[in-house]
Amino acid sequence: MTITRRQLIAGTGAALVANGALVGPLRAASHSGAAADGSADAWAELRAGLAKAQLTPAEYPATEVWAYNGTAPGPTLRIKRGALLRQRLVNGLPEATSIHWHGLRLPNAMDGVPGLTQEAVGPGESFDYEFTVPDAGTFWYHTHNRSWEQMARGLYGPLIIDEETPPDVDRDLILTLDDWRLDQTTAAIAGGFDGLHDQAHGGRIGNLVTVNGQFDHRQPVRGGERLRLRLINTANARIFNLGLQGLEGWVVALDGQPLEKPEPAAEVFRLAPAQRIDLIVDVTAEPGEEAYLVGLERDGGFALATFEAGSEAAQARRPAPEALAPNDLPAPDLKGAREVPMLLEGGAMRGLAKAEYLGREMSGRELAEQGQVWALNGVAGMPAAPFAGVGRGETLRIPMRNDTMFPHAMHLHGHHFRQEHEDGTLGPWRDTILVDPDQVVTIVFAADNPGRWLFHCHMLGHQVAGMKTRIEVA
Ligand code: C2O
Ligand code: CU
DSSP states (O other): OOEESSOOOOOSSOOSOSOOOOOOOOOOOEEOOSOTTOOTTOOEEEEEEEEEEOOSOTTSOOEEEEEETTBSSOOEEEEETTOEEEEEEEEOSSSOBOEEEETOOOOGGGSOOBTTTBOOBOTTOEEEEEEEOOOOEEEEEEEOSSHHHHTTTTOEEEEEEEOSSOOOOSEEEEEEEEEEOBOTTTOOBOOOTTOHHHHHTTOOOOSEEEETTBTTEEEEEOTTOEEEEEEEEOOSSOOEEEEEESEEEEEEEETTEEEEEEEEOOSSEEEOTTOEEEEEEEEOSOTTOEEEEEEEETTEEEEEEEEEEOSSOOOOOOOOOOOOOOOOOOOOOTTTOEEOOEEEEESTTTOOSEEEETTEEEEHHHHHHTTOOEEETTBOSSOSSOSEEEOTTOEEEEEEEEOSSSOEEEEESSOOEEEEOTTSOEEEEESEEEEOTTOEEEEEEEOOSOEEEEEEESSHHHHHTTOEEEEEEO
């Protein structure tokens, strides 16, 4: 595996530069966040507004981003499982916004989806989000209004919900992965958010990858230390192919939910948009050397994050970690499940002959004029009737058939689900799952959370160009 330390990924055209100096720290200030003390008027604020961030090497100008509390990623919110989260969104942006708490099984009215669960919060307005957090794990928050643009400008942050008894590690590190599409000379965020070409292909892929908002993210560690790494893919469309070097260990959770048994980390593992993975790894790099979280591209690897193993002697390897305590998720009733198949269609190279949009059947060309190039079960955009309406507690089985040339990261709000394999076994709990071209991925879950829940592709350009629907739980 080759490592290019200055990990610029050129999209098309010239790379930004590859000889940048270390970028100054852009750590999100840690935030006590929710009113852990339970006091009635302790509203923590997330203020969405314009800010400057040094995403690129120092010789480039800072980039104007849209940020929560002045940083992109926004502040890390941290709260104990079962506690009450109270967070006031204050909108200092020139347009309306909202916050979605990705992966949380929360009350529908707090889900942050304009037009479905609340009205968008206008400039100068605010909205109070208040709910108890049911599950411990690695989650995140992000804008859900015009998200294909607002998220690409920086409106997201980590949300960590702590276990009653956290695992025994020396460091607990959050690594928020993003890619940005920047102008090659000014480092300004490039426009063209609504470009149908991107939307009909793989989405808005950036030309600069950052971890925690940094071009060259570094962490000091010590040889032999045990780390918990919480990886969050906040990119609009990029699927990260990841590897470890000088680190060895286990996957302990996916999308916030613990695995029943920790699994040795694969040599290459994929992280689709919106997915999270929690690893517990030991630093195996020799003292004085570096360890890496490696991003793998066609032409080799590059350091996404660098861990500098100090000069101290390594500790002896420890045994594998125990599984994290499971959250209390409702088991699906496989026998009584109601099956509603989902067909994913459209996009470049296969296209849409026709689909329904805004209640009317349209030709592929008419749809494209409306910015619609994808459809779920023959409907582009939000359907008049829900994709499925179910009674509370009923189990839904959704075989998703991807009849397109692109992978899709399908995300359901308000619930976690499991993949049902052909042999009847169930995969780990997830809230976002990748469906590859010409694959069928079947998910099952007990729909126990009442409300109107969005179900969409988390490649955000696909979402706006048709790939969204909703499930209604009575
Ligand atoms: Cu990460 Cu519809 O959300
Ligand atoms: Cu998609």
